[in-house]
Amino acid sequence: MIRYALVCDREHEFEGWFGASADFDDQQAGGLIECPVCASKAVRKAIMAPAVAGTKRRAQEPSPAQTQAQTQSMMMEAMGRIRRHVEENFDDVGDAFATEARAIHEGRSEDRGIYGQATAGEVRELIDDGVPVAPMPPEPPKKSQLN
Structure with a gap:
């Protein structure tokens, strides 16, 4: 072939x-x-490079464990960047999140990005009412907590 x-x-x-x-x-x-x-x-x-067998030893494919570790590391890094962006650009409304999110959704408060804390019940009610919400990515572990 x-x-x-x-x-x-x-x-x-x-x-x-x-x-x-x-x-x-x-x-x-x-x-x-x-x-x-x-x-x-x-x-x-189209122009393409030919597959030529050489005498150089090929790098070994990473093991499934190495691939999983690399993927996990990339995901943690991406989640950390998202969290930092939210913390730097959105308003922290603390435990008033559910009330403020609903007020923004209903036009009773200034339309802006917010973050804070809400109970599972409050989040379910917001979702049921069509208020867009998403969980914050967790804080990345401190280097001292890693293996």
């Missing part, structure tokens, strides 16, 4: 697999190859 990077006349990129190099030419001449995005039959091979 041979894989080609392909591109249509509208610059949609995709790939195709062929039994041999001549198969691409035969199928293209017969109008059998088309872009999966726009169905254009004006398809050509």
